[in-house]
Amino acid sequence: MKEELEELKKSNLYRSLKSIKIENPFAYVNGRKCLLLCSNDYLGLSSDIRVINAAKEHLSHLSQCSSRLIAGNDPLIEEFEYELAKHKGYDRALVYPNGYMANLAISSLVNKDDLILSDELNHASIIDACKLSKARVLVYKHNSLEDLDRKLKEKGRSKLVVTEGVFSMDGDFMKRDIAKIARENGALLVVDDAHGDFIYGSNFKGIQEELRIDADIIISSMSKALGTFGGYIASRKEIIEYMINRSRSFIYTSALPSYLAAASLEALKISKEGSKQKILLESVSKIKKGLTDLGFRIKGESHIIPIMIGSEITALNISDYMLENGIFIQAIRYPTVAMNNARLRLTLTSLHHPYIDDILIKFKLLPLNSSLK
Numbered sequence: 090m091k092e093e094l095e096e097l098k099k100s101n102l103y104r105s106l107k108s109i110k111i112e113n114p115f116a117y118v119n120g121r122k123c124l125l126l127c128s129n130d131y132l133g134l135s136s137d138i139r140v141i142n143a144a145k146e147h148l149s150h151l152s153q154c155s156s157r158l159i160a161g162n163d164p165l166i167e168e169f170e171y172e173l174a175k176h177k178g179y180d181r182a183l184v185y186p187n188g189y190m191a192n193l194a195i196s197s198l199v200n201k202d203d204l205i206l207s208d209e210l211n212h213a214s215i216i217d218a219c220k221l222s223k224a225r226v227l228v229y230k231h232n233s234l235e236d237l238d239r240k241l242k243e244k245g246r247s248k249l250v251v252t253e254g255v256f257s258m259d260g261d262f263m264k265r266d267i268a269k270i271a272r273e274n275g276a277l278l279v280v281d282d283a284h285g286d287f288i289y290g291s292n293f294k295g296i297q298e299e300l301r302i303d304a305d306i307i308i309s310s311m312s313k314a315l316g317t318f319g320g321y322i323a324s325r326k327e328i329i330e331y332m333i334n335r336s337r338s339f340i341y342t343s344a345l346p347s348y349l350a351a352a353s354l355e356a357l358k359i360s361k362e363g364s365k366q367k368i369l370l371e372s373v374s375k376i377k378k379g380l381t382d383l384g385f386r387i388k389g390e391s392h393i394i395p396i397m398i399g400s401e402i403t404a405l406n407i408s409d410y411m412l413e414n415g416i417f418i419q420a421i422r423y424p425t426v427a428m429n430n431a432r433l434r435l436t437l438t439s440l441h442h443p444y445i446d447d448i449l450i451k452f453k454l455l456p457l458n459s460s461l462k
């Protein structure tokens with residue numbers, strides 16, 4: 090372990106924890122006050138007083154201290170699942186303790202004669218689900234319709250295609266025709282929409298509404314746009330019934346604390362108004378234009394803004410420099426992204442609206458000279 094840690098340090102891939110106290114849209118990072126540009130609280134709901142009050146009103150206990158199938162199935166969770174399914178347009182929704190565990194549910198959907206087709210940029214929790222499953226796993230090139238179509242011709246009793254809706258590190262959308270190709274090949278389509286959920290679509294139902302596709306299963310997280318905590322899957326009633334009986338990351342863990350379900354219910358209600366999404370997306374367009382005008386290379390078409398840097402050490406140096414200058418933005422490095430593809434992942438909340446010019450000035454003053462390389 091010691092050698093491995095030394096190796097990580099040498100190759101600029103070592104990770105350590107910072108102490109971070111959030112006061113939206115700011116954070117005290119190791120005691121220093123900064124604008125927080127790396128949280129997934131896209132709509133700023135984690136500090137919305139209505140959401141906080143909803144949690145407080147239902148704070149009779151901190152945890153049910155039991156799994157859903159034993160004594161943990163609080164009516165607030167059921168109410169949230171009901172509202173969520175209605176909003177998403179699915180028969181049923183099933184809440185998990187977090188999005189990571191909801192993604193692990195994929196492993197329970199397949200068996201040894203089955204085939205999983207997974208996009209090469211899928212999140213680690215999807216990769217872990219693939220590893221846990223007994224199915225054969227084929228990774229297709231990022232968003233490549235040809236590669237997916239070719240690999241779907243391989244033998245498999247059942248086939249399952251899994252993709253992110255909005256890719257978390259590249260900020261691009263899944264291609265609409267992924268759904269068509271999955272359908273044509275008789276495969277189930279699973280979309281992890283953790284980052285597009287409650288933001289995109291004319292009714293904020295997420296990527297399936299934005300791209301007008303049918304996904305058999307949507308998997309998502311409440312700790313992004315809803316600003317709360319937890320994960321869920323939405324699907325047909327037989328699939329949800331199957332998960333209640335077969336999904337180990339649902340069965341063998343304690344239930345989501347009920348006050349968090351109450352907070353999510355309130356956050357869902359607010360998200361449906363749509364005003365915060367409008368402010369967020371206005372700020373995103375403005376900052377993307379400003380950064381491009383300053384000469385930064387940015388990727389993707391969504392609200393996630395990867396500023397491409399390349400070298401790991403340069404990305405780390407820029408992140409440190411920005412921190413000293415009042416901006417907290419993290420360097421994203423291998424293995425989260427490919428080697429030499431390091432980037433700064435800039436994310437805004439709707440609360441950053443008054444600060445976009447200030448943020449752009451900090452980027453303008455960034456000395457992109459040899460001292461940061």
Ligand SMILES: Cc1ncc(COP(=O)(O)O)c(C=O)c1O
Pocket residue numbers: 187188189190192212214253257281283284309310311312319320
């Ligand atoms: C694409 C994607 N899926 C799933 C997750 C896991 O969600 P959670 O944080 O609720 O465990 C994340 C969070 O990082 C994510 O980015």
